């Protein structure tokens with residue numbers, strides 16, 4: 001399959017008019033981007049590298065405290081108001097501290113962009129039975145989506161004004177389902193059921209967009225015979241709870257992907273439902289869309305390492321949602337001089 005990697009100028013202008021952005025300026029600079037999408041996959045990848053420097057970071061570990069502190073530091077440095085929501089999960093008598101991280105900008109209805117940032121306790125999908133109780137590194141599962149949100153913090157701060165509220169939410173304790181004393185989506189479900197602690201109600205939310213395993217290196221990005229042996233297929237078929245909960249948003253996001261030339265990455269077909277961090281919010285009546293690539297050969301193995309993730313893959317996903325936020329008029333481009 002061939003991907004259209006560059007939009008024609010005509011299409012760019014047409015899309016810019018359609019989404020009603022502010023005046024588009026060409027500033028004579030060499031590489032200064034002025035036309036959306038502005039999401040930068042290389043910059044997202046550097047955030048992934050800084051997250052992964054701590055190694056595996058399951059809920060309750062010293063490492064996840066360091067990862068969380070790094071995320072908070074970055075959010076504050078890029079102008080976001082940060083709050084945390086903390087509680088204790090009791091896993092068969094052992095208390096584990098859980099910390100959700102929430103960053104806010106703007107006023108009005110809330111569009112939440114979200115990811116989990118914990119890594120799974122067990123590599124129970126590993127082909128080697130001796131490794132199945134090892135920790136997973138979580139480069140794509142947890143890391144990729146975290147790095148996408150960290151680049152949103154940068155990019156939105158740098159290039160956009162907020163017409164409504166945007167929250168960037170990093171969930172703890174997502175990924176320990178099917179492990180004694182644990183469950184999936186503990187952190188996000190706690191947040192969904194305790195919105196009052198954050199001073200909001202479900203009605204305050206316009207939409208949630210969840211990212212999960214969004215960075216898988218794609219073989220189509222390479223010319224044969226230079227395809228890395230670890231490259232797979234980045235692909236986001238439609239998750240069924242998302243389609244039931246937010247059909248118009250799903251349609252528009254997958255259309256935005258098609259318009260950007262990523263139709264093969266975002267195929268318009270349903271793949272079944274997945275228990276993921278959007279579920280607790282859907283239960284509260286909040287429309288939610290999960291962008292997830294569950295067809296990842298290193299899922300829940302010790303080989304979910306950073307060499308399986310690529311900047312281009314992160315960039316495609318980031319750009320699609322950036323264009324959709326523009327289309328919704330949640331954000332607008334800061335007008336550039338000259």
Ligand SMILES: [Zn+2]
Nearest residue numbers: 120141175300
């Ligand atoms: Zn997982």
